[in-house]
Amino acid sequence: MAQVRLSGIAKTFGKVTALDAMDLVIDDGELVCLLGPSGSGKSTLLRIIGGFEMPSEGTIAIDGVDVTDLPPEQRPTAMVFQSHALWSHMTVFGNVAFGLKLRHLPKAEIRDRVERVLDLVGLSGYGARLPSQLSGGQQQRVALARSLVIEPKILLLDEPFASLDQHLRERLRDEVRDIQQRLGITAVFVTHGQDEALAISDRIVVLADGRMQQVGRPGEIYAEPKTAFVAGFIGAMNMLDGTLADGEILASGLRLPAEGSGLARLAIRPEDISLTEPEEGRTMTVRRMIDFGAHVVIDGKLADGTHLRIQTDKAIRVSQGEQIGICVESWTVFTDGDEPRRYRSDTVRSFRGARYA
Amino acid sequence: MTDLAPLSPFDASPAAVGRIVRREPVDWTGIAFLTGLAVVVLLPLIVTAVWAFAEIWRFPAIVPQRMGLGYWQDTLSRNDVWQALWLSLSLTTTVTVISAAICFPAAYAFARLDFPGRNLLFLAFLSVQAFPKFGLIVATATIFLTLHLVGTFWGVVLIQLVGTLLYMIWIPVSAFQGVDRRLEEAARDVGAGPMRVFWFITLPQALPTLFAALLITFVSTFYETDAAWLIGLPNVRTMPMVMISFINNALEVQYGAVLFVFLWVPSFVLMLAARRVMGADAFAKGLGG
Known part of the structure; x- marks a missing residue:
């Protein structure tokens, strides 16, 4: 059982507010991703949980025990650093065994536990090597083993795979997810890559400017972003500035049903736009077609020059400069200080009896 | 594929x-x-x-x-040569050890701790080297005269300590600064307190460069002449003093040359060994390379 409870955590560096009044409960065995652009405060939050930074306000409790004032060595947490942070003067075995030696365990037990954890991360037989003799991926596995061997209650990962190439990153993150689920360990994972967050998390915490924007399951965050920032940050999104009036939103020449009045932002996923025959008022000019193999992305221009991206079937072929008709199937309207409103064309159509683009 | x-x-x-x-x-x-x-x-x-x-x-x-090998026999059979050698070795060892005891902790403080007047103090340490050294020694000699330190072993040790400050502060500061903080944090993370982090992580990481500082200090102190001459003579005759007197007083250059080879070979071997053990980059790192 390991549950992390953050209450009112805030952190200021001088006059700069890095984190602002954050409440979050991470449940036992859960993998939570802290996702945000650089400078969003995600690493600061992780370092506060690990004990490397003191929060300016608020408390952290692990399993109900207040650990706010404990130094890192007294917290039941273990961190995997982005830079691996392996000790170059020790062998792989020495690196992994260090935490156990500090606990004065018998030699045989240390050897046994180190071997088991090296096996777990797929590095059995590498004990005698020096970190400099390993590849980047192997070094990160050693760092992971070093953290796991002390059997922490909470595993903290600070952009652990940022320095690795994409294939290796994907493989390692799957392995980390496997290991985390097998051991049933609670984990907090910091990343700025939305793919990574969507792929491995139970829940995602989206951070921006030191504030929590949204907490939710990956699918939920993708499908129902609560703020315009989350909508734009997670997945690809067309964001258009528009005006609400008379039950419609008008943005860059697109007219779509929406309630309310005043300025608003219209958010449309590229895959929520389909191609139709060109008709007045809902056409766009193709700028470029990008063939990803599994799907095709069309980058186009609306009447007023605004870019719009469409993701569509891989069989579709269009050419540059061609006029194509578009049909928006679902969209979200963000207004300041109001809950976002979501619309779908099929329900709207039956209700208004008209086709909208 | x-x-x-x-x-x-x-x-x-x-x-x-x-x-x-x-x-x-x-x-x-x-x-x-x-x-x-x-x-x-x-x-x-x-x-x-x-x-x-x-x-x-x-x-x-x-x-x-x-x-x-005639001059070798002449030189190495002299009593004062061996006396000067042992004196120089014990003098240099004493200076190096005391210097390390003072400078390494100070260097760690300069590198890692944040205290008021840190930059000023660091500058003060280094500014000693900016004075014309001979003038500094003469001024010190007048003070030492009243303290009855002139011509004594410890008088020479004290004055030579000043000369070691530059390398023994400067190089170790960059050695400690060169240790990645994440390495220390990772050690804290798996359960090591600050003392153990220093002992098991920071020190071993900085050690090759610290060793380079020790070696440079040892060799440069061994061949130091100004302070040894003004403060040490006539009672404390170090190896370089003996060499100088050989060269000045004898018409044959061979005495000096014999001592040159005699002293050069061991320090060259020491340097080579150090390079092998520490890797060539330890020196470069210490000097900010």
């Missing part, structure tokens, strides 16, 4: 035929530099080394007229 057909030799052959072996261009600039350096650095060394074995070597001859 396993089902690709292997390239037929037919496809590969045009490339093979068209292959032209180009010779690396000769680096004349490099050779010129090397020759220049060899003349400037090695030639005096070789000449001095030959002098050590030359019994008669008069002007027009390019090689000595007679060679032998």
